[in-house]
Amino acid sequence: MKRSVIAVTCFVLFFLYTSAFADTVLKYNVNGSSNWVPYYLPDSPENPGILGELVPLLLAHANIKIEKHNFPPRRTNYALDNGWLDFDFVSPSWFPNGDLGELFVQSSAIIAIEEHIITLASNAKNWQSSDSLTGQEIGTVGGYLYHNDTEFTRVDFTSEKELIKALYKDRVKAAISGDLPALYWAKQLNCPVTFAALHSKGHLVMRLRKEHAALLPNINAAIAELQSNGTIDRIIDKYTQQAVFDRAE
Structure with missing residues (x-):
């Protein structure tokens, strides 16, 4: 009898967790990095840049819904700090001692x-x-x-x-x-x-507000999948082959 009660309890908790997970919508800013070419290419829906292509693909593979916002670039960090946005992409090398701050967790490395x-x-x-x-x-x-x-x-x-x-x-x-x-x-x-x-x-990572830390395993699994099947490299090559050639010259 006790085993049945435990099993039912576990099932209910799992159902509640997965339901909450399915209802989660992460907000991000499409404008905050819109000048960051070739990572984002503004006004180019067919070729939106490296992260412009990768963000929806990555979160779709992680089975996480996303919602675009258009905060002015200078307000992005403020919006993240206040919970109006849920994630962006940064390199820990941009921060003193590589510390993203107590409000955030970070994904595994995505792009050098x-x-x-x-x-x-x-x-x-x-x-x-x-x-x-x-x-x-x-x-x-x-x-x-x-x-x-x-x-x-x-x-x-x-x-x-x-x-x-x-x-x-x-x-x-x-x-x-x-x-x-x-x-x-x-x-x-x-x-x-x-x-x-x-x-x-360093490497670009997803900087994610820590209240969504439970989503990291899915996000990291999606990163690993897109790296192992060559998707991330193909997206990078699409936007950088000419730039790399120019530098070699």
């Missing part, structure tokens, strides 16, 4: 990512160490996270595209950018830039 100090070739010799940032005015993107931005003065622009324009207008001598966005916009603008010192190196 690097940031460099970028500058014009004529200035590159002055930016061969990350220590060269100290006390300087450095081009950054408003709303983006930089692990050591207390060491320099941020000069915020709206996108990596505007960072490169600022270098050519001599508004800043150096900026910090992810490699692929810098390569993409340097090509589009026909404004070559030089990669100087490495600023950060």
Whole structure:
């Protein structure tokens, strides 16, 4: 009799858990990273960028519903901190000591990512160490996270595209950018830039509010599946093959 009661109790708890799980809808911001080319490509529904394609695919494989929102880019972190959004994609290397904060948990690694100090070739010799940032005015993107931005003065622009324009207008001598966005916009603008010192190196992960931590096993399983079957690599290649070729030249 006791075994029957335990079995029924377990079944009820499992049913309640899976029902709650099925009803969960995670909110994310499509605008917060919309300038982050080629990870997101705004106004391009057929080719929305690496994360533009990967986010709905990943969450569908994890059997989790999602809901798009359009907060202004500078409000994304505030919205995440206050629970208006549930997740985004970041690299722990962008945070002091790799700590995403007590409000969040993180998924397994999804995509390798690097940031460099970028500058014009004529200035590159002055930016061969990350220590060269100290006390300087450095081009950054408003709303983006930089692990050591207390060491320099941020000069915020709206996108990596505007960072490169600022270098050519001599508004800043150096900026910090992810490699692929810098390569993409340097090509589009026909404004070559030089990669100087490495600023950060790591992996993109999903930063998920900790009240949804129970969803991580499904999310991580979906990441592993899309990595093992080559889907993530194919999506990355779709948007980066030309950029990688340009850098090799």
